[in-house]
Amino acid sequence: MTDPIVARTRDELTEALAQGENETAVVMTMGALHAGHRVLMRAAREQAGDDGTVIVTIFVNPLQFGPGEDFDRYPRAFDADLAACADEGVDVVFAPATEELYPYGEPLVRVDPGPLGTQLEGAVRPGHFAGVLTVVAKLLNLTVPHYALFGEKDYQQLTLIRRMVADLDLPYEILGVPTVREADGLALSSRNLYLSADERAAAPSLARALTAGADAAAGGPDAVLAAARAELTGVDVDYLELRGDDLATGPLSGPARLLVAARAGATRLIDNIAVDLP
Numbered sequence: 001m002t003d004p005i006v007a008r009t010r011d012e013l014t015e016a017l018a019q020g021e022n023e024t025a026v027v028m029t030m031g032a033l034h035a036g037h038r039v040l041m042r043a044a045r046e047q048a049g050d051d052g053t054v055i056v057t058i059f060v061n062p063l064q065f066g067p068g069e070d071f072d073r074y075p076r077a078f079d080a081d082l083a084a085c086a087d088e089g090v091d092v093v094f095a096p097a098t099e100e101l102y103p104y105g106e107p108l109v110r111v112d113p114g115p116l117g118t119q120l121e122g123a124v125r126p127g128h129f130a131g132v133l134t135v136v137a138k139l140l141n142l143t144v145p146h147y148a149l150f151g152e153k154d155y156q157q158l159t160l161i162r163r164m165v166a167d168l169d170l171p172y173e174i175l176g177v178p179t180v181r182e183a184d185g186l187a188l189s190s191r192n193l194y195l196s197a198d199e200r201a202a203a204p205s206l207a208r209a210l211t212a213g214a215d216a217a218a219g220g221p222d223a224v225l226a227a228a229r230a231e232l233t234g235v236d237v238d239y240l241e242l243r244g245d246d247l248a249t250g251p252l253s254g255p256a257r258l259l260v261a262a263r264a265g266a267t268r269l270i271d272n273i274a275v276d277l278p
């Protein structure tokens with residue numbers, strides 16, 4: 001096991017990447033790495049190959065947090081993150097300071113996520129997806145990977161990143177990785193660290209609701225939503241929505257996504273599942 005090269009600046013990153021001529025794959029994270037991130041790292045290694053380069057970025061992006069959100073208290077655990085990256089054979093960790101990534105202060109020009117950016121998560125978190133897409137575009141252009149891997153847990157984010165890359169002709173291949181879950185179905189998330197014992201006990205109701213919804217697919221959209229709603233207990237629901245799998249609204253048949261966001265105490269949890277409508 002070799003320790004990854006840690007790059008804190010653009011120059012250090014360029015130097016670290018200059019060494020490899022083979023395929024590169026990047027996993028972008030906000031740190032506090034868990035087993036879900038590790039699955040992304042393994043998928044990245046599979047894409048890049050043994051002689052390729054796997055890059056993990058660790059950056060808590062202030063641009064995607066709204067006022068009153070948890071930017072300040074977002075978990076930060078750099079030493080443990082580095083150990084996890086070493087364990088997974090990551091080659092390069094890019095962990096810039098805010099001033100390194102945004103040397104001119106808050107960017108005036110941002111990537112516009114379009115109408116989907118104000119729906120679902122975007123309705124609850126105004127400006128969130130402009131902040132996400134802007135930093136993802138920057139990190140893609142800095143790491144210049146062949147592949148970038150993102151989790152399906154953040155399905156709307158993954159969908160918007162795919163659209164950004166297609167709409168702006170960015171030369172990177174975006175790959176989605178299925179959601180990694182605890183034994184009781186709860187999707188792994190750095191924010192699960194915030195949950196009290198009671199909240200942790202209530203949290204799997206999101207996954208139960210999604211499974212019940214997907215199991216009711218044969219009955220059509222109304223049956224899916226009713227089955228899911230019946231299982232959503234002990235949490236405050238922000239939204240439960242069924243959409244076509246590209247998240248564009250429209251007549252619902254064929255491949256669809258059921259998405260949920262709910263609060264357990266003060267902690268917002270999100271999750272989603274594929275639904276195969278008749």
Ligand SMILES: Nc1ncnc2c1ncn2[C@@H]1O[C@H](COP(=O)(O)OP(=O)(O)OP(=O)(O)O)[C@@H](O)[C@H]1O
Nearest residue numbers: 029030031036150151153154179180188189190191
């Ligand atoms: N349980 C999971 N399964 C698969 N991918 C995941 C999972 N959790 C996070 N990811 C993916 O890891 C990448 C980095 O996510 P991030 O660092 O925000 O972690 P997170 O656990 O989603 O944190 P948060 O609690 O902030 O949502 C994203 O592509 C995200 O979709």
Ligand SMILES: CC(C)(CO)[C@@H](O)C(=O)[O-]
Nearest residue numbers: 028029030061132135154
């Ligand atoms: C993609 C990302 C690293 C951009 O800050 C973040 O939104 C996340 O961790 O999902």
Ligand code: BAL
Nearest residue numbers: 030064065128154157
């Ligand atoms: N995991 C998505 C990033 C965010 O919640 O800000």
